[in-house]
C-alpha cells in the first residue's frame with residue numbers, strides 16, 4: 001500500500017486533502033504535512049475542512065491555506081487524501097459528497113477500527129497519523145523542513161497527550177527527537193497546544209472538576225447547556241478536560257458528558273491504563289477511537305446517557321477483574 005501511495009504521488013499532479021470534524025492537532029498537522037510533502041515534490045495541494053481551524057492551532061505552518069467547504073474550489077483533482085479519519089463520514093457534510101464520486105481516495109490513518117474506506121489505504125496502529133506521514137517522508141526522500149517538522153511533531157504531542165499515553169514507544173520518541181532536530185520548536189508547540197486556555201475555559205474546567213463524581217474506579221463529570229451559557233463557553237472549549245479528570249489518583253476510567261443542545265450528548269472516554277478498551281464501549285454507542293481515548297455522540301438526555309455509558313464501563317471493569 002505504501003508503494004501504491006508513492007505511485008499516486010509520483011504519477012499525479014493535483015490533490016485535495018481533508019480530515020475530520022472538530023479537527024485537533026493530529027488532524028490539522030497531518031493535513032498540512034501532506035501539503036508540505038506534496039509541494040516539496042512540485043505538486044498542487046488544496047486543503048478543505050468542514051469545521052474551522054481552532055484559534056490555538058493557527059500557528060501550524062500553512063494553516064491559513066485550509067479552506068471552508070463554501071470556499072473550496074470544485075476544480076477536479078486527481079486524488080483525495082483523507083487523513084486521521086477513523087470513519088469516512090467524519091469528514092462531515094459537504095466534503096463527504098465531494099468524496100463520494102471520486103475514483104481515487106487515499107486513506108492514511110492510525111485508528112485501529114478504520115474500515116479501510118479508501119481505494120488505497122495505509123492504516124497503521126501507531127501514536128498519531130503524523131507518525132505514518134513521517135514514514136511517508138522517508139519513503140519519498142522528502143527533506144523535513146522546520147515547517148513540516150512542526151506539523152508532524154504537533155500531531156505526536158497531541159495524540160500522545162504530551163508523551164503520556166500508552167501509545168508512546170521508543171519509535172515515537174525517536175521520531176519526535178528527529179523532528180525537534182529538524183527544527184520543530186518543542187516548547188513553543190507545548191505552549192500553543194496546552195497553555196492557551198481562555199479565562200472562560202479555565203472557569204469551565206473549574207466547574208467540571210468541582211462537579212465530578214467518583215464511583216467504583218470511574219470518575220465522571222457532566223456539562224449541561226446551562227453551564228456552557230453561564231461560563232460563556234461551548235463544546236469547543238472542552239478540549240482536554242477529560243484528561244484533567246483522568247489525573248485523579250486511583251481511578252480507572254474518566255468520562256465527560258457534554259450536552260450539545262441538539263438532543264445529543266457527546267461523551268469522551270479515557271482509560272487510565274492500557275488493557276481496558278474504550279473504543280469498544282464507544283462503538284456500542286455509535287462512536288469510535290483508540291483503546292485509551294475514545295468518544296461517541298449519543299441521542300438522549302444527560303442523565304439517561306450518563307447512566308447507560310457508566311453501566312457499560314462498570315461492566316467492562318468487572319469483566320476485566322473476574323476474567
Ligand SMILES: [Mn+2]
Pocket residue numbers: 026027084110128129159
Ligand atoms: Mn490522530
